[in-house]
Amino acid sequence: MKLETDVLVIGGGMAGLTAACTAAEAGASITVVRKGHGATADSSGAIDIAGYLPGGSTPFGSAREGLQALVGLFPYHPYSVLGRVAADAESQFDQVLERVTDSVSSLKRWLSGSPAEVMGSLDHNISAVTVLGSTKPTSLLQTTMTPPEWDDDSTLLFAGFRGHSDFNASLAAKTFMAAQARLGEPPRRIADAQLSLAPFGKPYNVSSIEIARHLDHPGGIDALAEELSGHVERIGATHIALPPVLGLKRPAKNRSLLEELIEAQIFELLSFPPSVPGLRLLRSLDAALIGFGGRILEAHEAVGYEKSGSEISRIKCTTHHRTLEMLPSSVVIAGGKFIGGGIIGTEDGLTEPLFGLPVVSEDWTSTAGIRPQRLTRPVSITSEGHGLFACGLAVDKLLRPLDESGDTFANNLFSAGGMMAGYNYPVEKSGLGVALATGVTAGMNAVERVQEGRI
Numbered sequence: 001m002k003l004e005t006d007v008l009v010i011g012g013g014m015a016g017l018t019a020a021c022t023a024a025e026a027g028a029s030i031t032v033v034r035k036g037h038g039a040t041a042d043s044s045g046a047i048d049i050a051g052y053l054p055g056g057s058t059p060f061g062s063a064r065e066g067l068q069a070l071v072g073l074f075p076y077h078p079y080s081v082l083g084r085v086a087a088d089a090e091s092q093f094d095q096v097l098e099r100v101t102d103s104v105s106s107l108k109r110w111l112s113g114s115p116a117e118v119m120g121s122l123d124h125n126i127s128a129v130t131v132l133g134s135t136k137p138t139s140l141l142q143t144t145m146t147p148p149e150w151d152d153d154s155t156l157l158f159a160g161f162r163g164h165s166d167f168n169a170s171l172a173a174k175t176f177m178a179a180q181a182r183l184g185e186p187p188r189r190i191a192d193a194q195l196s197l198a199p200f201g202k203p204y205n206v207s208s209i210e211i212a213r214h215l216d217h218p219g220g221i222d223a224l225a226e227e228l229s230g231h232v233e234r235i236g237a238t239h240i241a242l243p244p245v246l247g248l249k250r251p252a253k254n255r256s257l258l259e260e261l262i263e264a265q266i267f268e269l270l271s272f273p274p275s276v277p278g279l280r281l282l283r284s285l286d287a288a289l290i291g292f293g294g295r296i297l298e299a300h301e302a303v304g305y306e307k308s309g310s311e312i313s314r315i316k317c318t319t320h321h322r323t324l325e326m327l328p329s330s331v332v333i334a335g336g337k338f339i340g341g342g343i344i345g346t347e348d349g350l351t352e353p354l355f356g357l358p359v360v361s362e363d364w365t366s367t368a369g370i371r372p373q374r375l376t377r378p379v380s381i382t383s384e385g386h387g388l389f390a391c392g393l394a395v396d397k398l399l400r401p402l403d404e405s406g407d408t409f410a411n412n413l414f415s416a417g418g419m420m421a422g423y424n425y426p427v428e429k430s431g432l433g434v435a436l437a438t439g440v441t442a443g444m445n446a447v448e449r450v451q452e453g454r455i
Protein backbone atom coordinates (compact mmCIF):
# COMPACT_ATOMS: atom_id res chain seq x y z
CA MET A 1 0.00 0.00 0.00
CA LYS A 2 1.28 3.47 -0.94
CA LEU A 3 0.59 6.64 1.04
CA GLU A 4 1.46 10.19 -0.03
CA THR A 5 2.08 12.90 2.53
CA ASP A 6 3.71 16.34 2.49
CA VAL A 7 5.69 15.70 5.67
CA LEU A 8 6.42 12.30 7.18
CA VAL A 9 7.54 12.45 10.81
CA ILE A 10 9.35 9.38 12.10
CA GLY A 11 8.88 9.29 15.88
CA GLY A 12 6.02 10.51 18.02
CA GLY A 13 7.63 11.98 21.14
CA MET A 14 8.04 15.66 22.04
CA ALA A 15 10.30 16.39 19.04
CA GLY A 16 8.24 14.53 16.44
CA LEU A 17 4.88 15.82 17.65
CA THR A 18 5.98 19.45 17.88
CA ALA A 19 7.51 19.18 14.38
CA ALA A 20 4.24 17.68 13.17
CA CYS A 21 2.02 20.32 14.86
CA THR A 22 4.18 23.12 13.39
CA ALA A 23 3.98 21.69 9.88
CA ALA A 24 0.25 20.92 10.18
CA GLU A 25 -0.52 24.44 11.40
CA ALA A 26 1.32 25.74 8.32
CA GLY A 27 -1.12 23.80 6.15
CA ALA A 28 0.93 20.73 5.16
CA SER A 29 -0.48 17.20 5.22
CA ILE A 30 1.25 15.26 8.01
CA THR A 31 1.75 11.62 8.89
CA VAL A 32 3.53 10.57 12.08
CA VAL A 33 4.75 6.98 12.41
CA ARG A 34 5.43 5.86 15.96
CA LYS A 35 6.73 2.43 16.80
CA GLY A 36 6.09 2.80 20.55
CA HIS A 37 6.59 5.00 23.60
CA GLY A 38 9.86 6.86 23.99
CA ALA A 39 11.43 9.08 26.65
CA THR A 40 8.68 11.73 26.49
CA ALA A 41 6.13 9.38 28.04
CA ASP A 42 8.65 8.45 30.75
CA SER A 43 9.63 12.04 31.56
CA SER A 44 8.35 13.90 34.60
CA GLY A 45 6.44 16.15 32.18
CA ALA A 46 8.31 19.23 33.45
CA ILE A 47 9.75 21.01 30.43
CA ASP A 48 13.38 21.76 31.22
CA ILE A 49 14.99 24.29 28.89
CA ALA A 50 18.30 25.06 30.61
CA GLY A 51 18.85 24.21 34.28
CA TYR A 52 22.60 23.87 34.83
CA LEU A 53 25.94 24.19 33.12
CA PRO A 54 27.46 20.67 32.85
CA GLY A 55 29.66 20.27 35.92
CA GLY A 56 27.96 23.20 37.67
CA SER A 57 25.97 23.00 40.88
CA THR A 58 24.23 26.39 40.92
CA PRO A 59 21.07 26.38 38.82
CA PHE A 60 20.45 29.07 36.22
CA GLY A 61 17.93 31.63 37.49
CA SER A 62 16.20 31.58 34.12
CA ALA A 63 16.20 29.62 30.87
CA ARG A 64 17.28 32.82 29.10
CA GLU A 65 20.44 32.98 31.25
CA GLY A 66 21.03 29.25 30.68
CA LEU A 67 20.62 29.52 26.92
CA GLN A 68 23.13 32.36 26.78
CA ALA A 69 25.71 30.34 28.74
CA LEU A 70 25.20 27.11 26.77
CA VAL A 71 25.27 28.85 23.40
CA GLY A 72 28.36 30.85 24.41
CA LEU A 73 30.30 27.78 25.52
CA PHE A 74 29.16 24.89 23.32
CA PRO A 75 29.15 25.54 19.55
CA TYR A 76 27.82 22.03 18.78
CA HIS A 77 24.89 22.25 21.21
CA PRO A 78 21.52 21.96 19.40
CA TYR A 79 20.56 25.39 20.80
CA SER A 80 23.74 26.84 19.21
CA VAL A 81 22.91 25.18 15.90
CA LEU A 82 19.54 27.00 15.91
CA GLY A 83 21.52 30.26 15.77
CA ARG A 84 23.61 29.30 12.74
CA VAL A 85 21.05 30.71 10.30
CA ALA A 86 21.73 34.19 11.73
CA ALA A 87 23.33 36.68 9.36
CA ASP A 88 26.32 37.32 11.65
CA ALA A 89 27.88 36.06 14.90
CA GLU A 90 26.47 39.00 16.92
CA SER A 91 22.87 38.14 16.13
CA GLN A 92 23.31 34.39 16.71
CA PHE A 93 22.08 34.40 20.30
CA ASP A 94 19.11 36.64 19.40
CA GLN A 95 18.16 34.08 16.77
CA VAL A 96 18.32 31.24 19.34
CA LEU A 97 16.27 33.20 21.84
CA GLU A 98 13.66 34.07 19.24
CA ARG A 99 13.40 30.45 18.14
CA VAL A 100 13.04 29.10 21.68
CA THR A 101 10.58 31.87 22.63
CA ASP A 102 8.40 31.13 19.58
CA SER A 103 8.52 27.39 20.32
CA VAL A 104 7.37 27.96 23.90
CA SER A 105 4.49 30.19 22.68
CA SER A 106 3.41 27.52 20.18
CA LEU A 107 3.53 24.80 22.82
CA LYS A 108 1.46 26.85 25.25
CA ARG A 109 -1.14 27.42 22.53
CA TRP A 110 -1.30 23.71 21.59
CA LEU A 111 -1.63 22.61 25.21
CA SER A 112 -4.05 25.34 26.27
CA GLY A 113 -7.14 23.80 27.91
CA SER A 114 -5.65 20.28 27.67
CA PRO A 115 -4.77 18.01 30.62
CA ALA A 116 -1.13 19.08 30.12
CA GLU A 117 -1.66 22.85 30.06
CA VAL A 118 1.62 24.50 31.11
CA MET A 119 2.69 27.71 32.80
CA GLY A 120 6.11 29.34 33.14
CA SER A 121 8.48 31.37 30.99
CA LEU A 122 12.06 31.85 29.88
CA ASP A 123 12.45 34.65 32.43
CA HIS A 124 12.37 32.61 35.60
CA ASN A 125 13.25 28.97 36.33
CA ILE A 126 10.81 27.31 38.72
CA SER A 127 12.16 25.26 41.62
CA ALA A 128 9.99 22.16 41.19
CA VAL A 129 9.68 19.62 44.02
CA THR A 130 10.26 15.93 43.26
CA VAL A 131 8.94 12.75 44.87
CA LEU A 132 12.29 12.49 46.67
CA GLY A 133 11.71 15.84 48.37
CA SER A 134 14.55 17.37 46.35
CA THR A 135 14.09 20.31 43.98
CA LYS A 136 15.14 20.89 40.38
CA PRO A 137 15.08 23.92 38.11
CA THR A 138 12.61 23.75 35.25
CA SER A 139 11.02 26.27 32.91
CA LEU A 140 7.48 25.09 32.14
CA LEU A 141 5.28 23.07 34.47
CA GLN A 142 1.84 21.59 34.07
CA THR A 143 -0.49 23.83 36.07
CA THR A 144 -1.26 21.14 38.67
CA MET A 145 2.47 20.68 39.37
CA THR A 146 3.35 24.27 40.15
CA PRO A 147 4.54 24.65 43.74
CA PRO A 148 2.83 27.44 45.69
CA GLU A 149 4.46 30.53 47.17
CA TRP A 150 5.20 29.60 50.78
CA ASP A 151 4.96 31.97 53.73
CA ASP A 152 5.64 31.66 57.45
CA ASP A 153 2.10 30.40 58.11
CA SER A 154 2.34 27.57 55.55
CA THR A 155 2.06 23.99 56.79
CA LEU A 156 2.85 21.41 54.14
CA LEU A 157 1.65 17.81 54.16
CA PHE A 158 3.32 15.22 51.90
CA ALA A 159 0.59 12.61 51.32
CA GLY A 160 1.31 9.17 49.88
CA PHE A 161 -0.84 6.11 49.26
CA ARG A 162 -0.63 2.69 50.90
CA GLY A 163 0.44 0.08 48.35
CA HIS A 164 2.02 2.70 46.04
CA SER A 165 5.73 2.00 46.31
CA ASP A 166 6.79 4.80 43.92
CA PHE A 167 6.42 7.45 46.61
CA ASN A 168 7.62 7.50 50.21
CA ALA A 169 5.94 10.53 51.79
CA SER A 170 7.98 10.35 54.98
CA LEU A 171 11.31 10.36 53.12
CA ALA A 172 10.19 13.22 50.87
CA ALA A 173 9.02 15.27 53.86
CA LYS A 174 12.32 14.78 55.73
CA THR A 175 14.46 15.66 52.71
CA PHE A 176 12.43 18.74 51.82
CA MET A 177 12.32 19.94 55.43
CA ALA A 178 16.11 19.60 55.79
CA ALA A 179 16.69 21.54 52.55
CA GLN A 180 14.30 24.37 53.47
CA ALA A 181 15.83 24.60 56.96
CA ARG A 182 19.32 24.86 55.42
CA LEU A 183 18.10 27.69 53.19
CA GLY A 184 16.23 29.31 56.09
CA GLU A 185 13.07 29.38 53.97
CA PRO A 186 9.43 28.43 54.62
CA PRO A 187 7.47 26.26 54.91
CA ARG A 188 8.73 25.56 58.43
CA ARG A 189 6.10 23.00 59.39
CA ILE A 190 6.17 19.86 57.24
CA ALA A 191 4.43 16.54 57.93
CA ASP A 192 3.58 13.34 56.10
CA ALA A 193 0.65 10.93 55.88
CA GLN A 194 -0.25 7.60 54.30
CA LEU A 195 -3.69 7.43 52.68
CA SER A 196 -5.75 4.31 51.97
CA LEU A 197 -7.40 4.59 48.58
CA ALA A 198 -7.26 1.09 47.03
CA PRO A 199 -8.06 2.21 43.45
CA PHE A 200 -10.50 -0.18 41.76
CA GLY A 201 -10.38 -2.34 44.91
CA LYS A 202 -6.64 -2.98 44.59
CA PRO A 203 -4.96 -2.50 48.00
CA TYR A 204 -1.29 -3.13 47.09
CA ASN A 205 1.17 -2.88 44.18
CA VAL A 206 -0.72 0.15 42.93
CA SER A 207 0.76 2.29 40.12
CA SER A 208 0.48 6.06 39.67
CA ILE A 209 -1.51 5.45 36.49
CA GLU A 210 -4.08 3.32 38.33
CA ILE A 211 -4.53 6.02 40.99
CA ALA A 212 -4.87 8.68 38.27
CA ARG A 213 -7.53 6.64 36.45
CA HIS A 214 -9.38 6.11 39.72
CA LEU A 215 -9.39 9.86 40.41
CA ASP A 216 -10.79 10.56 36.93
CA HIS A 217 -13.78 8.34 37.80
CA PRO A 218 -16.90 9.80 39.45
CA GLY A 219 -16.51 9.65 43.22
CA GLY A 220 -12.71 9.24 43.07
CA ILE A 221 -11.96 12.76 44.30
CA ASP A 222 -14.64 12.57 47.02
CA ALA A 223 -13.03 9.38 48.35
CA LEU A 224 -9.60 11.04 48.35
CA ALA A 225 -10.99 14.15 50.10
CA GLU A 226 -12.50 11.97 52.81
CA GLU A 227 -9.14 10.25 53.35
CA LEU A 228 -7.23 13.53 53.40
CA SER A 229 -9.50 15.72 55.50
CA GLY A 230 -8.67 14.05 58.86
CA HIS A 231 -4.93 14.58 58.28
CA VAL A 232 -5.46 18.16 57.12
CA GLU A 233 -7.43 18.99 60.26
CA ARG A 234 -5.00 17.15 62.56
CA ILE A 235 -1.96 19.15 61.51
CA GLY A 236 -3.67 22.27 60.16
CA ALA A 237 -2.20 21.75 56.69
CA THR A 238 -2.48 24.69 54.32
CA HIS A 239 -0.79 22.85 51.42
CA ILE A 240 -0.72 19.23 50.23
CA ALA A 241 1.99 17.67 48.04
CA LEU A 242 0.77 14.56 46.20
CA PRO A 243 2.63 12.29 43.79
CA PRO A 244 1.49 13.17 40.24
CA VAL A 245 -1.77 11.21 40.20
CA LEU A 246 -4.49 13.86 39.88
CA GLY A 247 -5.88 12.27 36.73
CA LEU A 248 -5.00 11.63 33.11
CA LYS A 249 -8.08 13.35 31.71
CA ARG A 250 -9.00 16.27 33.98
CA PRO A 251 -6.25 16.96 36.52
CA ALA A 252 -7.02 20.69 36.85
CA LYS A 253 -10.73 20.09 37.53
CA ASN A 254 -9.90 17.28 39.95
CA ARG A 255 -7.51 19.55 41.80
CA SER A 256 -10.05 22.40 42.08
CA LEU A 257 -12.69 20.03 43.42
CA LEU A 258 -10.27 18.54 45.95
CA GLU A 259 -9.12 21.99 47.07
CA GLU A 260 -12.73 23.03 47.59
CA LEU A 261 -13.50 19.91 49.60
CA ILE A 262 -10.49 20.02 51.93
CA GLU A 263 -9.78 23.76 51.94
CA ALA A 264 -6.05 23.46 51.30
CA GLN A 265 -3.87 24.09 48.24
CA ILE A 266 -2.75 21.00 46.31
CA PHE A 267 0.19 20.46 43.98
CA GLU A 268 1.73 17.41 42.31
CA LEU A 269 5.37 16.40 42.67
CA LEU A 270 7.69 15.45 39.80
CA SER A 271 8.15 11.68 39.57
CA PHE A 272 10.01 8.86 37.88
CA PRO A 273 8.37 6.56 35.33
CA PRO A 274 5.65 5.45 35.04
CA SER A 275 4.77 9.12 34.74
CA VAL A 276 1.20 10.38 34.60
CA PRO A 277 2.30 13.92 33.53
CA GLY A 278 4.53 12.42 30.80
CA LEU A 279 1.50 10.58 29.43
CA ARG A 280 -0.68 13.69 29.76
CA LEU A 281 1.89 15.63 27.70
CA LEU A 282 2.07 12.99 24.99
CA ARG A 283 -1.70 12.52 24.73
CA SER A 284 -2.36 16.26 24.69
CA LEU A 285 0.10 16.78 21.82
CA ASP A 286 -1.46 13.83 19.96
CA ALA A 287 -4.86 15.48 20.36
CA ALA A 288 -3.53 18.87 19.15
CA LEU A 289 -2.06 17.25 16.04
CA ILE A 290 -5.24 15.34 15.25
CA GLY A 291 -7.13 18.62 15.71
CA PHE A 292 -4.94 20.12 12.96
CA GLY A 293 -5.84 17.22 10.65
CA GLY A 294 -2.59 15.27 11.21
CA ARG A 295 -2.49 11.47 11.15
CA ILE A 296 -0.68 9.25 13.68
CA LEU A 297 0.09 5.66 12.73
CA GLU A 298 0.69 3.81 16.00
CA ALA A 299 2.92 0.74 16.17
CA HIS A 300 4.36 1.52 12.73
CA GLU A 301 8.13 1.37 12.40
CA ALA A 302 10.12 3.01 9.63
CA VAL A 303 12.51 0.28 8.51
CA GLY A 304 13.90 1.28 5.12
CA TYR A 305 14.28 4.12 2.63
CA GLU A 306 14.98 4.96 -0.99
CA LYS A 307 16.80 8.00 -2.21
CA SER A 308 16.58 9.57 -5.64
CA GLY A 309 19.34 12.07 -6.24
CA SER A 310 19.69 14.18 -3.13
CA GLU A 311 16.14 13.55 -1.85
CA ILE A 312 14.53 10.82 0.23
CA SER A 313 11.77 9.54 -2.05
CA ARG A 314 10.30 6.60 -0.10
CA ILE A 315 10.15 5.31 3.44
CA LYS A 316 9.10 1.75 4.11
CA CYS A 317 7.06 1.28 7.28
CA THR A 318 5.88 -1.95 8.81
CA THR A 319 3.44 -3.03 11.46
CA HIS A 320 2.34 -6.53 12.38
CA HIS A 321 -0.33 -6.71 9.67
CA ARG A 322 0.92 -4.58 6.77
CA THR A 323 3.76 -2.81 5.00
CA LEU A 324 3.37 0.77 3.82
CA GLU A 325 5.35 2.65 1.18
CA MET A 326 5.31 6.27 2.31
CA LEU A 327 5.92 8.85 -0.44
CA PRO A 328 6.82 12.06 1.43
CA SER A 329 7.97 15.43 0.12
CA SER A 330 9.88 16.05 3.37
CA VAL A 331 10.89 13.81 6.26
CA VAL A 332 11.59 14.65 9.91
CA ILE A 333 13.43 11.97 11.82
CA ALA A 334 12.79 12.30 15.57
CA GLY A 335 13.36 8.78 16.88
CA GLY A 336 14.83 9.83 20.24
CA LYS A 337 17.97 8.28 21.66
CA PHE A 338 18.34 4.94 23.44
CA ILE A 339 14.81 4.72 24.89
CA GLY A 340 13.02 5.77 21.70
CA GLY A 341 15.42 3.67 19.62
CA GLY A 342 16.54 6.43 17.23
CA ILE A 343 20.13 5.69 18.28
CA ILE A 344 21.18 2.23 19.40
CA GLY A 345 24.28 0.91 21.13
CA THR A 346 25.73 -2.55 20.62
CA GLU A 347 29.03 -4.20 21.51
CA ASP A 348 30.38 -2.78 18.23
CA GLY A 349 29.44 0.84 18.80
CA LEU A 350 26.64 3.37 18.34
CA THR A 351 24.46 3.36 15.24
CA GLU A 352 21.48 5.15 13.74
CA PRO A 353 19.50 2.17 12.48
CA LEU A 354 17.26 3.62 9.73
CA PHE A 355 19.52 5.65 7.43
CA GLY A 356 22.85 4.37 8.78
CA LEU A 357 23.86 7.95 9.62
CA PRO A 358 27.14 8.41 11.49
CA VAL A 359 26.82 8.86 15.27
CA VAL A 360 29.14 11.51 16.70
CA SER A 361 30.12 12.56 20.21
CA GLU A 362 29.55 15.84 22.10
CA ASP A 363 32.03 17.80 19.94
CA TRP A 364 30.89 16.02 16.77
CA THR A 365 33.89 13.71 16.50
CA SER A 366 33.19 10.25 15.14
CA THR A 367 32.29 7.45 17.56
CA ALA A 368 32.89 4.78 14.89
CA GLY A 369 34.30 1.64 16.46
CA ILE A 370 34.05 3.00 20.04
CA ARG A 371 32.19 0.61 22.31
CA PRO A 372 29.44 2.42 24.28
CA GLN A 373 31.04 1.36 27.58
CA ARG A 374 34.03 3.57 26.78
CA LEU A 375 31.77 6.62 26.61
CA THR A 376 30.55 6.16 30.19
CA ARG A 377 32.40 6.92 33.40
CA PRO A 378 33.20 4.44 36.15
CA VAL A 379 31.11 6.47 38.62
CA SER A 380 27.50 6.23 37.55
CA ILE A 381 26.34 9.73 38.44
CA THR A 382 28.65 12.72 38.07
CA SER A 383 27.88 16.40 37.59
CA GLU A 384 29.61 16.19 34.19
CA GLY A 385 27.31 13.37 33.07
CA HIS A 386 28.14 10.51 30.74
CA GLY A 387 29.49 11.25 27.27
CA LEU A 388 27.11 8.62 25.94
CA PHE A 389 24.11 10.90 26.48
CA ALA A 390 25.67 13.62 24.31
CA CYS A 391 26.17 11.31 21.30
CA GLY A 392 23.87 11.48 18.30
CA LEU A 393 23.59 13.04 14.87
CA ALA A 394 25.55 16.01 13.54
CA VAL A 395 23.40 18.37 11.46
CA ASP A 396 23.71 21.36 9.13
CA LYS A 397 22.23 24.76 9.97
CA LEU A 398 18.78 23.61 8.76
CA LEU A 399 18.97 20.58 11.10
CA ARG A 400 19.61 18.15 8.22
CA PRO A 401 21.80 15.20 9.29
CA LEU A 402 25.36 15.03 7.96
CA ASP A 403 26.91 11.99 6.30
CA GLU A 404 30.37 10.46 6.89
CA SER A 405 32.04 13.22 4.85
CA GLY A 406 30.29 16.02 6.74
CA ASP A 407 27.93 16.77 3.82
CA THR A 408 24.14 17.05 4.06
CA PHE A 409 22.78 13.49 3.73
CA ALA A 410 19.55 14.47 1.94
CA ASN A 411 18.03 17.86 1.14
CA ASN A 412 14.59 16.92 2.44
CA LEU A 413 15.56 15.06 5.65
CA PHE A 414 15.49 17.02 8.95
CA SER A 415 16.26 15.85 12.46
CA ALA A 416 15.15 16.89 15.95
CA GLY A 417 15.22 16.02 19.64
CA GLY A 418 17.09 13.30 21.47
CA MET A 419 18.71 12.02 18.27
CA MET A 420 20.88 15.12 18.06
CA ALA A 421 24.46 15.21 19.37
CA GLY A 422 26.12 17.92 21.43
CA TYR A 423 24.10 18.20 24.64
CA ASN A 424 23.87 16.26 27.86
CA TYR A 425 20.27 16.63 28.96
CA PRO A 426 20.40 14.75 32.29
CA VAL A 427 23.00 17.13 33.73
CA GLU A 428 21.93 20.29 31.91
CA LYS A 429 18.21 19.72 32.48
CA SER A 430 17.41 20.56 28.88
CA GLY A 431 15.75 17.40 27.48
CA LEU A 432 12.22 18.42 26.55
CA GLY A 433 13.36 22.01 25.85
CA VAL A 434 15.80 20.88 23.15
CA ALA A 435 13.19 18.47 21.75
CA LEU A 436 10.64 21.31 21.59
CA ALA A 437 12.86 23.98 20.01
CA THR A 438 14.46 21.63 17.47
CA GLY A 439 11.12 19.91 16.77
CA VAL A 440 9.40 23.20 15.94
CA THR A 441 12.38 24.29 13.81
CA ALA A 442 12.58 20.98 11.94
CA GLY A 443 8.83 21.20 11.27
CA MET A 444 9.20 24.72 9.85
CA ASN A 445 12.17 23.72 7.70
CA ALA A 446 10.36 20.62 6.43
CA VAL A 447 7.37 22.71 5.33
CA GLU A 448 9.62 25.23 3.60
CA ARG A 449 11.15 22.37 1.65
CA VAL A 450 7.67 21.14 0.62
CA GLN A 451 6.81 24.64 -0.58
CA GLU A 452 10.09 24.95 -2.53
CA GLY A 453 9.28 21.65 -4.24
CA ARG A 454 5.90 23.00 -5.40
CA ILE A 455 7.40 26.08 -7.09
Ligand SMILES: Cc1cc2nc3c(=O)[nH]c(=O)nc-3n(C[C@H](O)[C@H](O)[C@H](O)COP(=O)(O)OP(=O)(O)OC[C@H]3O[C@@H](n4cnc5c(N)ncnc54)[C@H](O)[C@@H]3O)c2cc1C
Binding pocket: 010, 011, 012, 013, 014, 015, 016, 033, 034, 035, 036, 037, 038, 039, 040, 041, 042, 043, 044, 045, 046, 047, 048, 049, 272, 273, 300, 301, 302, 303, 334, 335, 336, 337, 339, 340, 341, 342, 354, 416, 417, 418, 419, 425, 429, 430, 431, 432, 433, 435
Ligand atom coordinates in the same frame (compact mmCIF):
# COMPACT_ATOMS: atom_id res chain seq x y z
C1 LIG B 1 13.23 8.79 32.89
C2 LIG B 1 13.38 10.08 32.15
C3 LIG B 1 12.96 11.26 32.75
C4 LIG B 1 13.10 12.47 32.08
N1 LIG B 1 12.64 13.60 32.68
C5 LIG B 1 12.70 14.77 32.02
C6 LIG B 1 12.16 15.95 32.60
O1 LIG B 1 11.65 15.94 33.71
N2 LIG B 1 12.22 17.11 31.88
C7 LIG B 1 12.80 17.16 30.64
O2 LIG B 1 12.84 18.25 30.04
N3 LIG B 1 13.33 16.06 30.06
C8 LIG B 1 13.28 14.87 30.71
N4 LIG B 1 13.79 13.75 30.14
C9 LIG B 1 14.38 13.85 28.79
C10 LIG B 1 13.28 13.92 27.75
O3 LIG B 1 12.26 13.00 28.09
C11 LIG B 1 13.82 13.60 26.35
O4 LIG B 1 14.95 14.40 26.10
C12 LIG B 1 12.76 13.89 25.29
O5 LIG B 1 11.55 13.25 25.64
C13 LIG B 1 13.21 13.41 23.92
O6 LIG B 1 12.12 13.52 23.05
P1 LIG B 1 12.19 12.89 21.60
O7 LIG B 1 10.90 13.20 20.94
O8 LIG B 1 13.44 13.31 20.94
O9 LIG B 1 12.33 11.32 21.82
P2 LIG B 1 11.31 10.23 22.40
O10 LIG B 1 10.33 10.82 23.33
O11 LIG B 1 12.16 9.11 22.88
O12 LIG B 1 10.48 9.78 21.13
C14 LIG B 1 11.03 9.00 20.11
C15 LIG B 1 9.90 8.35 19.34
O13 LIG B 1 10.41 7.80 18.13
C16 LIG B 1 9.85 6.52 17.93
N5 LIG B 1 10.71 5.83 16.97
C17 LIG B 1 12.05 5.60 17.06
N6 LIG B 1 12.48 4.98 15.93
C18 LIG B 1 11.39 4.82 15.12
C19 LIG B 1 11.19 4.24 13.84
N7 LIG B 1 12.19 3.71 13.13
N8 LIG B 1 9.94 4.23 13.32
C20 LIG B 1 8.89 4.76 14.01
N9 LIG B 1 9.03 5.33 15.24
C21 LIG B 1 10.27 5.36 15.78
C22 LIG B 1 9.76 5.96 19.33
O14 LIG B 1 8.87 4.87 19.38
C23 LIG B 1 9.23 7.20 20.08
O15 LIG B 1 7.84 7.33 19.92
C24 LIG B 1 13.69 12.52 30.79
C25 LIG B 1 14.12 11.34 30.18
C26 LIG B 1 13.97 10.13 30.85
C27 LIG B 1 14.45 8.88 30.19
